[in-house]
Amino acid sequence: MPIDAAKAVAAEPRSAEIAWDHKDVQLYHLGLGAGVPATDADELRYTLESRLHVLPSFATVAGAGMGVVGGLGAPGIDIDLAAVLHGGQSITLHRPLPVAGRAVSTSRVAAVYDKGKAAVLVLRSEAADADGPLWTSDAQIFVRGEGGWGGDRGPSERLVVPDRAPDATVERPVREDQALLYRLSGDWNPLHADPEFAKLAGFDRPILHGLCSYGMTLKAVVDTLLGGDVTRVRGYRTRFAGVVFPGETLRIRMWRLTDADGGDGGGGDGDRVQVTVTAAERDDAPVLADTVVTVADPS
Template identity: 80%
Template structure:
């Protein structure tokens, strides 16, 4: 069987040194749609080096996001990339991410779940610098056709929404060229740029990166509810439920509560088709 769960879980973690600077952070923020309006003081926090802070979701692209790639090449993992889907993502930040950094990034297969017709790999990346831990990032990777090996199904990630209308609803447009800009942060999959490749994959045109939607959503929460204070974010988790096409509009619904915010994201132009679900931002 292409996935040997015991071998994958027993494999030694892989470590590499990653570095980043203000250009990487600014490029990432621009890829999320930051900088509109360009002179808005609230947007300059994302775009101007003298005022810059770092959105915690930057952890998914720091060092070009090599943690997931390393996990998929771990011992015991031999899968067809065409059968791989990014099912969910979570990040826990242990302290604010610095604008400039050098860290050791360590990746491993933290869990292998058996969903019957598919396997779910939890690929964990932990980053630490000279001052200690920075973040822990878990990517839930859904691999079609690789289940049925008798493993544990794993925990449910369903988050029950409050029985009321959302407290805040904001809309964020996705620019036509946004996927082309976001991919410069390290995800070069042609699915997000090449129309012919997208059609071979079953899509009418290139789609937006799920992690771009993920970052856009966190920015909307930080700007709407936290007065732009990125240090208030302790962790952020979501489940990817649908695609977004460049040029569409995200509708982001928020239910704040003590210590957390629950969120859903839909695509406005496709009758509120689900995009992100079971989304929770935990707060300091």
């Protein structure tokens, strides 16, 4: 079997130094569609170095996403990358991200689950600088055709959408060139740029990166419900439920979770915002599901 679950989980973590500066942060924000309108004071927080703050989802591309790369290269993992799908993503923030920084990213395979027709790798990366931990990130990676060895199936939690109108609904257009710009932050998969490669993967044209939709959604929540304060975000998780094509529109619905909605929305401290994301032009086809942003009270 190409995946040796026990060997992969027992392997020593891999560490690498990563660094970023304001240009990396600005490029990431632009790849999410920030800067429209270009002179808007709220947008300048994402684009102008003298006012810059860092959207927490930048953690997924800091160092060109070396945590996931390190996990896929772990002992016991020998897979065809064409069979790999990004199934979900979560980030826990230990403190606000600096505009420029240097850190050590440590990656390992935290778990391997047997889903029958597929395996799921949980690739965990932890980043810390001289002042201590910055973030912990888990990528859930589906590997088609690698299940069936009788291992632990792992969690399969699905969130029930609150049975009431959203507290906010916004739409965010995806530019025709957005995937071309977003990939400059480090994800060079030709699926997002090359029409011929996209056809080989079963799509009639290139698709948007799932992590781009992920970042766009967090920006919408921060701007709509958190007063633009990125430092209030403590955690963010999602399940990738469907594709987005450049030129489409994301419809983002947000609920501030209450006791009446069935609890705190995912465990741990802090208030929570539950989110669904759909493709507006395709009859609200699912894009992101089981999505929760954990937030701290305003300081």
